[in-house]
Amino acid sequence: MSDRPTVLFVCVHNAGRSQMAAGWLRHLAGDRIEVRSAGSQPAETINPAAVAAMREVGIDITDQTPKRLEYTTAESSDVIITMGCGDACPIFPGKRYLNWILDDPAGQGLDEVRPIRDEIERRVRDLLSDLEVPATT
Numbered sequence: 001m002s003d004r005p006t007v008l009f010v011c012v013h014n015a016g017r018s019q020m021a022a023g024w025l026r027h028l029a030g031d032r033i034e035v036r037s038a039g040s041q042p043a044e045t046i047n048p049a050a051v052a053a054m055r056e057v058g059i060d061i062t063d064q065t066p067k068r069l070e071y072t073t074a075e076s077s078d079v080i081i082t083m084g085c086g087d088a089c090p091i092f093p094g095k096r097y098l099n100w101i102l103d104d105p106a107g108q109g110l111d112e113v114r115p116i117r118d119e120i121e122r123r124v125r126d127l128l129s130d131l132e133v134p135a136t137t
Helices: 017-032 048-056 071-075 110-130
Strands: 006-011 034-039 079-083 096-099
Touching: 006 017, 006 071, 017 034, 017 048, 017 079, 017 110, 034 071, 048 110
Parallel strands: 006 034, 006 079, 079 096
Antiparallel strands: none
């Protein structure tokens, strides 16, 4: 792993969980970690409830768009965190993998998305600790 690790968050639609996780990591790590997100079957837009939930904590993810998981993106990442993408996620020897079991915010309202957002924040903070990168806030 380089001095500036690369973390890839992957979920099916790249519209909820992975976008919130990427938002948290960008917010808490600044430019000390390269943050990527992708989906095995990307949606057309980010989940509005995920956008609203992140906005409540001062994180704007409206400039992000769902992206298709590309082989080269995964291959060049140091840490790959999957969130329900199943067999669509490629496996590369020597990569660090984490599988975060989280409820899918698709079709959920803001009240149901808030606890998912908060659990993602907790896991991102744990990841930062594991990577020995102090959170900025």
